[in-house]
Amino acid sequence: MEEMQLLDAVERYIANEMPAEERAFFEQLRKTNPEVDQLVVEHTMFLQQMDRFSDWKQYKSTLHEVHVQLAEAGSIQEKAPKATIVQLWKKYQRVVAVAASIAGITALTISAIAYYFAPKPASEIRLLSQELANVKINQKRTDQKVDQALMNHTPSFRPPANPKSGGTGFLIDGKGYLVTSSHIVADADSVYIQNTKGDFFKVSTLYVNKQTDIAVLKIVDSRYQPIKILPYALQKNTADLGEEIFTMGFPRPTSEIVYNRGYLSAKTGYNGDTSTYQLAISANPGNSGGPIFNHSGEVIGILSSKQNTAEGVVFSSRTKNIFTALHEIRKDSTNEDRIKLLLPSSIKGLDRVQQIKKIEDCMFMVIRY
Amino acid sequence: MKTDPREIALLEGLAKNDRQAIETIYKQHYNMVQALIINNNGSTDDARDVFQEAMIVLYEKARSGTFELNCLLKTYIYSVCRRLWLKRLQQQQKFVSNIDVVSETVPVEDELEAHGQRNTEFQMMEKAMQHIGEPCRSLLEAFYIQKRNMLDIAGHFGYTNADNAKNQKYKCLMRLKKLFFAAYKNNTP
Structure with a gap:
């Protein structure tokens, strides 16, 4: 019971509701009794906390009310201004980007491989033409050799065909x-x-x-x-x-x-x-x-x-x-x-x-x- | 940068829990914040939570007596909301790099740290209030939050006289203080 009365006194002291006489007595008590002093400090802090808590709660409820009120009045758009697809796009943008780059890299790799292993018609034609050129050169050389051979064998020394x-x-x-x-x-x-x-x-x-x-x-x-x-x-x-x-x-x-x-x-x-x-x-x-x-x-x-x-x-x-x-x-x-x-x-x-x-x-x- | 006197007036209104001021700020800046949140993996509910938290940060700032933002109110709100949303995304462990900055921002880390501290205190109080149960909670809320007098409360809660109510309130208060300080000691090193 005493404690309850004490706390009540503390509360009244903090709220400054004490008559001057009682207040003087209480302050005297605070000075002599450290426990009372401790209680005052602690309770002051707690009450401050309570006050702020109450303010905070009130402020929050006001905010909530304002939000609902404004939303109903149409001053703010509760509905998302963007379409669902756009939201989805926003949400999965990164995944899509990663997937797309993987797909891109794969496609490039495959085409590179395909290019590497596929027959190359253009270059083959070039090779062929080189070979043709080689053949021509060889032909020329052969012709020259035959000519030289014919020069060495003078026609008079080569008997006519059809021997008996x-x-x-x-x-x-x-x-x-x-x-x-x-x-x-x-x-x-x-x-x-x-x-x-x-x-x-x-x-x-x-x-x-x-x-x-x-x-x-x-x-x-x-x-x-x-x-x-x-x-x-x-x-x-x-x-x-x-x-x-x-x-x-x-x-x-x-x-x-x-x-x-x-x-x-x-x-x-x-x-x-x-x-x-x-x-x-x-x-x-x-x-x-x-x-x-x-x-x-x-x-x-x-x-x-x-x-x-x-x-x-x-x-x-x-x-x-x-x-x-x-x-x-x-x-x-x-x-x-x-x-x-x-x-x-x-x-x-x-x-x-x-x-x-x-x-x-x-x-x-x-x-x- | 000197803060606009009209915006100072708005902050003063906030500190007094002036509904008009809240409405004005809400109307001017909510849609911007909602766009920011929705464009970065958020929903309208997320937008409301983040904006209201930013309003609380603003309220605390106003209550502490500083009305100088050193920037536009809009920039301040944007910075706070962006920071808050990033933090929340990290908590949800969602895949985010960095919210692309569409308008300029100011550093708000100090304010948010103080805000976070107070927020935990309020949450401790709320939790303690929930733990003491009815009718204690209603009784204490009536006395300390709604600040009604003992006689009124005794009549409302059906106590025969104010002393009875006072007795009950004392018991409830002791329990609440016990719960709150236990949590408080745990949370403050």
């Missing part, structure tokens, strides 16, 4: 004397020879013997470079039965040399002809006139014919017939040619590949027109 027949011939003297089969050069208007490099040389016929099927030719072309020493020799003795032999010739229309090998199957030829040998070797038209070598690189004969009724039977003229031919050439006093024969074969003992390499240069394709 062809065969094989081989040198017996490096100065330009060859031996071939007589049937190749018989009834010829003109005879040319072609070496393995494709060069043509004109030749004249020195001697023809249809019996032994031997012909001796002489190169009459100034471009011919004489060969000093022939690698092979001519065999003087008779060859032995079963001796291994090989030949080279031009059975193809091009000047491509073809090698073949076989053996001596009989010492006599067709129907016991003693001027020929019988050979077991594969031979084709064009091999005619080709030399028959034994293993030491000596010429034992000249390939001449093959028997139609038997398989693999080939006949060759003997080397002896060449000596005969040369002897007859020397006897002819009008002839100034001095054919010298080299006797030892220099390719003896070499292996076949080396032998062929050395012989090759002395082999010619004989072409009859």
